[in-house]
Amino acid sequence: MKELKYLNRFFKKYKLRLLLGVIITIIARVFSLVLPPYVNKSITAVEDYFLSGNSNVSELKTQLISYIIIIVGAALLSAFFTFLMRQTIINVSRYIEYDLKNEIYSHYQKLPLDFYKQNRTGDLMNRISEDVSQVRMYAGPAIMYSIQTLTLFICVIPIMIYKSPYMSLYALLPLPILSFLIYKISKIIHSRSTIVQQYLSALSTFTQEAFSGISVIKAYSLENDINKDIEALATEGKNKSMNLAKVNSWFFPLMILLIGLSSLLAIYAGGKQYINGEIESTGLILEFILYILMLTWPVATVGWVTSIVQRAEASQKRLNEFLNVEPAIINTVTKETPIKGEVEFKNVTFTYDDTNITALKNISFKVNAGETVAIIGKTGSGKSTILNLISRMYDIDSGEILLDGVRIKDLNLNNIRKAIGAVPQDAFLFSSTLEENIKFGKTEASDDEMIKAAQKASIHDSIMGFTHKYKTVLGERGITLSGGQQQRVSIARAIIKDPKIYLFDDCLSAVDTETEEKILTNLSEVSKEKTTILVSHRISSAKNANKIFVIDEGKIIQQGTHNQLISKDGYYKELYLNQLSEKEN
Structure with a gap:
């Protein structure tokens, strides 16, 4: 779990909420412990009534009703605190997910251009979505169920040993076997989880590139070839996921088998003691069975939690690979330098x-x-x-x-x-409105400033010819515009910024000579007293x-x-x- 140490500072940030969640979890489980002993008391009361020949039914009814009220009341309180438990611990996991995604995205923005040349967009997207989701499961459900299990083990096992060491020995005999199996299976889950996440990244990267280059794929009539490639990749990913699922599928059957075995052993040991007169009531046997059933879900979740932790560790390792990359360009000066x-x-x-x-x-x-x-x-x-x-x-x-x-x-x-107002060689426009794309250079700009910038870039007339004018929503990377229109919108974005330095990187290559002359004339006016x-x-x-x-x-x-x-x-x-x-x- 060394990779998951990265999350410790988030746990520290939300330590009060987590502490409250732990306290509520313990309270919820303590109230659930009321059920078994009062079921035992109820059965003992009924047995005593029949064995003693007591004819006072009303006394038995009063006694049973009081037990029922206590059992139902404790169950309701346990349910209420269980609800609060989820509202605290699960909410914390969402806060951590939010913080982690923001931190990763912020870190992505600080990384140099070389990083983006060496890593694919689909992989970056998969890490900030799928991998963070896996980590969230560790920060929420895994912690919550681990606390539940630990609380029940700490409370239930001593009670069982106190009430009948002999019966406890039989009932708890399968637990060491369970621990060993969990250890062995967890190692397999960890390695297979890493492979599955890698294939998800590969699939995201492939589909992202295919959709981005769909015009090229269609132009070369490669749809069938691409379909075959993605089918092969998806099939390989499915096989890897199935290999992981096969290991995961062993957990619950093994848990149920071992819990069932514990129940049988408890009945055997308790029945033997009852026959030998070592215990006075069969109610204790039922109490033990209830304790074992109470441990059923927590013990079953041990496997599930182990799987979550292993997948989270694999995902956090992939996240740490990027989070540990030091930004090559560092801002070492905090003061303003106009x-x-x-x-x-x-x-x-x-x-x-x-x-x-x-x-x-x-x-x-x-x-x-x-x-x-x-x-x-x-x-x-x-x-x-x-x-x-x-x-x-x-x-x-x-x-x-x-x-x-x-x-x-x-x-x-x-x-x-x-x-700096930079216009790159390949104009990049966002999949939003023309207005938002132009005002990207100066988000607080007025509509008049936007129109003047568009006029200087010789794109205003084209925009006014669109049905929704400046509210026209562009396709991905501005695909709904021609190459020349994309360049001119990009120029308008730089003009509206009104920078001290203009950097134009062959930004008129897609416009005709007449439009070029017009734009250059406008730029000479705009860039007066500006370094260009x-x-x-x-x-x-x-x-x-x-x-x-x-x-x-x-x-x-x-x-x-x-x-x-x-x-x-x-x-x-x-x-x-x-x-x-x-x-x-």
Whole structure:
């Protein structure tokens, strides 16, 4: 259970509720202990009545009625406290589930981009849903039934031994066998539970990817192949689950068998004592049978609780794998550090950990606050990497990145990202309304601000043509919009934020030339006195920049203004002439 130690701080947080639950559980079980001795007394009273030849029936009735009232009253009180027990302990498990999910989600958000390249979305989702649900069962039902079982064992067994050591010996004889079987089966459950959870993650990952890529699957007519793959995966998962179920299925039959055996042994031992005159009434035998029956469910739950604990331990181990991953990007500055917009790279080298590709090699440049800079280069030359480093999505290997003359690590990370309006190469839109997607850049923005941002991004007219206009709900990842519309909504999201630094990563690649010119004109107005860094493959997007950097294989091979660069032979001039020729054709 070492993996489950992670939950101890949650138990500490809710210790008063748990303590109250434990007290209520003990009270509920103590009231349930009233039943057996009063059943014994009732039977003894009836036996004494017939054996003594007493003709006073009213006295017997009064006595039995008083016993019945006590039994029923104790049962009602036990039921009431059992209800309170569930309201305390089970509720605590829900609170822990809530806290754990929030903590995992918060931790996910702190993890670097490399983490998401190495782990699949379906697996991440399964861990925060299925695995946390398994852990909740340990934090609630497992604890509740364990306390119940422990309370009954502590109370019932001493009473049984006190009333008849001989009968107790026979009745409790199967318990060591039960303990041994639980130990052996638990080990098997643990290993098989881990495998089942892994297959659930694999199934979630596969289906998530299949649904996300459904357009590709349909385009290549691969539905049957995908169905076969998921059927094979589901069948394998079913087999693993059945292997676990087969082991779990041994618990209850074994419990019932051993409890039945205990009852038979108690009847045998008690009957023998009654025949030998060692006990005066058969009521004690029935009392013992009731004690054994009272132990039936708690003893049966030992197996169930063991299964819960083993599954929870396997699930918590999977959660701990991610929770123990230290965020690579850490905000070490708590004070506010406002950003003005000056960006400088000094001999920066950066290598991606997952691919070991060196994207930038000893690169240096400076962008003054309020300047517009364009970065041109081939695919994979390191253009997008520069933007990711400015927003500190990664930390560099060597060199320095300065914002306003201060090392980027010495600035408040939240201030850095709040000062940046980033438009990624692949526009990501959420499955919500257009209004919410645009206001994502500034949640408190007014409708007028939203409309102005949409107009600047040249998407307002398209939105007004939709039936529900800005209330239009988009499909997953904005699939209901065209590529160009997605990019323009993403641009509007950055504009409404009104940041100090704009980072545009080839964000006009899906729009036509006329719309591009219109957006660029609007952006030049919006970005006045704002630092703007624009990555593009098009000369038309870069030509009006104050400065243009041409990058190849992680190095700056050319820099200057548009007019300066087209007057020199090199990559920029060649690209310019090629695009000019394509435009004329």
